[in-house]
Amino acid sequence: QSVLTQPPSASxxxxxxxxxxxxGSSSNIGSNYVYWYQQLPGxxxxxxxxxxxxxxxxxxxxxxxxxxxxxxxxxxxxLRSEDEADYYCAAWDDSLSGPGVFGGGTKLTVL
Amino acid sequence: xxxxxxxGPGLVKPSxxxxxxxxxxxxxISSSSYYWGWIRQPPGKGLEWIGSIYYSGSTYYNPSLKSRxxxxxxxxxxxxxxxxxxxxxxxxxxxxxxTSRFGELSRFDxxxxxxxxxxxx
Numbered sequence: 001q002s003v004l005t006q007p008p009s010a011s012x013x014x015x016x017x018x019x020x021x022x023x024g025s026s027s028n029i030g031s032n033y034v035y036w037y038q039q040l041p042g043x044x045x046x047x048x049x050x051x052x053x054x055x056x057x058x059x060x061x062x063x064x065x066x067x068x069x070x071x072x073x074x075x076x077x078x079l080r081s082e083d084e085a086d087y088y089c090a091a092w093d094d095s096l097s098g099p100g101v102f103g104g105g106t107k108l109t110v111l
Numbered sequence: 112x113x114x115x116x117x118x119g120p121g122l123v124k125p126s127x128x129x130x131x132x133x134x135x136x137x138x139x140i141s142s143s144s145y146y147w148g149w150i151r152q153p154p155g156k157g158l159e160w161i162g163s164i165y166y167s168g169s170t171y172y173n174p175s176l177k178s179r180x181x182x183x184x185x186x187x188x189x190x191x192x193x194x195x196x197x198x199x200x201x202x203x204x205x206x207x208x209x210t211s212r213f214g215e216l217s218r219f220d221x222x223x224x225x226x227x228x229x230x231x232x
Contacts, residue, residue, distance in 0.1 A: 033217065033218075035218055035219075037158075037219070043224075044207055044209075044222040044224055044225050045150075045207075045219070046222070047220055050215070050218045088157065088158055090158075090217045090219075091217055092217050096174055100160055100171075100217045101160065102150075102157060102158040102160060103157070105157040
């Protein structure tokens with residue numbers, strides 16, 4: 001059971017806007033940055049969003065992140081078939097003596 | 112641009128020690144800008160942070176694995192390594208090495224391709 005909670009699945013049709021939520025607590029999301037990763041089938045994860053809402057160079061502006069209190073969201077607009085992937089949120093957790101935590105992941109299906 | 116490559120045995124027997132190495136190219140492992148980490152993913156499951164190390168040797172370990180994990184760095188070879196002792200079938204996973212920014216340990220900018228390690232007799 002992950003410290004950060006994500007819905008196991010999400011879906012949308014091409015062109016739609018989809019959001020994926022990530023729920024945590026005051027010791028992780030509530031007091032630290034949130035990061036989002038995209039994992040295409042059979043590949044390593046790729047950084048999609050850092051510091052809650054910043055995009056690395058090369059990531060389309062169709063992807064956006066937001067944070068409010070102890071929850072965060074990833075939004076994908078203008079959904080494309082190539083967006084079908086697993087998405088993970090991550091954050092540091094002040095209550096742990098370890099390096100941080102991932103959400104359980106959300107599988108996005110483009111119908 | 113940094114490139115990372117995992118190497119090590121793909122099959123480990125139960126109760127033995129899993130050992131993997133990550134070779135870094137395109138930059139120095141002694142850079143003050145990065146932490147070097149290991150993440151694993153059991154087949155069909157999500158990501159799990161194992162631990163991270165700074166070139167000076169400072170480490171952060173997942174509390175659930177801490178008693179079995181050692182991460183070390185070899186600056187002369189531009190490599191860092193993972194050792195996980197007393198493995199069981201539950202440790203079967205794809206193991207990734209990745210680099211995160213100093214001060215932002217959850218920000219993994221560069222990843223290796225991953226290597227599957229199976230624990231079986």
